Amino acid sequence: MRISSLPCISQRTPGLKRVGGNSPQSIPGKPLALIQPEDRDFFERELASFLPDRVFDAHAHVWGHDNMHPGRRIASLPRDGDYQEFSRMLQALHPGRACAANIFHRICPPEHFEEANRWTSRQVACNPQYRGLFLTGPEADPEWLRQEVRRLGLAGLKCYHVYAGVKPTWEAQIPDFLPESHVRMAHQEGWAIMLHMVRSRACADPGNIRWIRHYCTTYPDMKLILAHSARGFQPAHNLEGLPHLKGLDNLWFDTSANCEAMAHQAIIRIIGHRRLMYGTDIPVSHLRGRSAAAADTFFWAYQESPVWGERHSEIKPVLIGLEHLRSLKWACWSERLSDTQVEDIFWNNAAQLFAVE
Secondary structure, rough: OOOOOOOOOOOOOOOOOOOOOOOOOOOOOOOOOOOOHHHHHHHHHHHHOOOEEEEEEEEEEEEOOOHHHHHHHOOOOOEEEEEHHHHHHHHHHHHOEEEEEEEEEEEHHHHHHHHHHHHHHHHHOOOOOOOEEOOOOOOOOOHHHHHHHHHHHOOOEEEOOOOOOOOOOHHHOHHHHHHHHHHHHHHHHHOOEEEOOOOOOOOHHHHHHHHHHHHHHOOOOOOEEEHHHHOOOOHHHHHHHHEEEEEEEEEEEHEOOOHHHHHHHHHHOOHHHHHHOOOOOOOOOOOOOOOEEOOOOEEEEEEEOOEOOOOOEEOOOOOOHHHHHHHHHHHHHOOOOOOOHHHHHHHHHHHHHHOOO
16 A cells, blocks of 8 residues: 555555455446546545555445335435445445455345345355345344354344334434344354444443443354444544443444544554454445534535535535545554554454455
8 A cells, every 4th residue: 555645654565466356356347327537536636545455345235126115225326236236336436456345235124134134145145255244123033043144154143223122213222123132142153243333422322331341241252343433423432432342352343434534543542453344334335425523423414415515615525435435544544554454454354353265
């Protein structure tokens, strides 16, 4: 990684060779229409010299149109997010890099779980360097989960607060959508669990801290991943909460879609860079805008938000995935990471967690 604009990060380590296309094979097809000239300019200016040769996306979604709730379909995206479309989106965001991924289906109605997880399994089967997680709600029988995850060849579980039986689900406690019986099963099977925690103060919430510590210490063979840099869209929550999560050997974090550099930086400094994995949150990465911290919370500015017409200049928002990559570059620069440490975040940490060669 030549990072001439980042003087405290070393120059490209000799002997590393850039591999074109998606690993293990290039994905044919014309460039995605979602990529605009401002995106290409942004990538060349901000990211081309920073992004490593190999990228493992630890948090990304696939989707089948027929599995989705109509209100969650996004007209600007491909109808079906199958392996070919997903891989093209991954390459468009990381041109010329060798890519792998951990994938799971987008949120869908519970009655579509069965087909959604079959869809994920079929996409994982297309690439030996892909892994997949089983989308589930809290009512699922643990023994049934064991059987289905094994049968589909997946690597663990993806829970989500929208399936919690409490209202509003944004204030759900972790066991409301990730019951202990599921965590115990993951421990017995050595699975990963992707957790998008909620509650207004995220990582700083006492209940979230208590349950994360309880699950990780009680079930050490379960691998818990806190999505979106511990949902640190307001980095103050990470600065406050992360010191209470130190010393947990089975706790990991992915950076997905978080555009606040300090959120990633807090994890690197407090927990350590070997616990942080890059993630895109495809398809969110291919919308335009960014997350932004404000007060004791955060907001999202999307392309349609009335914030881009500044007096001094009309702003053309770039892809969220590019804003997110730049925030991670700034975090690595601020923490004075070496090229090798940056490569850990973009490949080695996830490859170790998911046993990818």
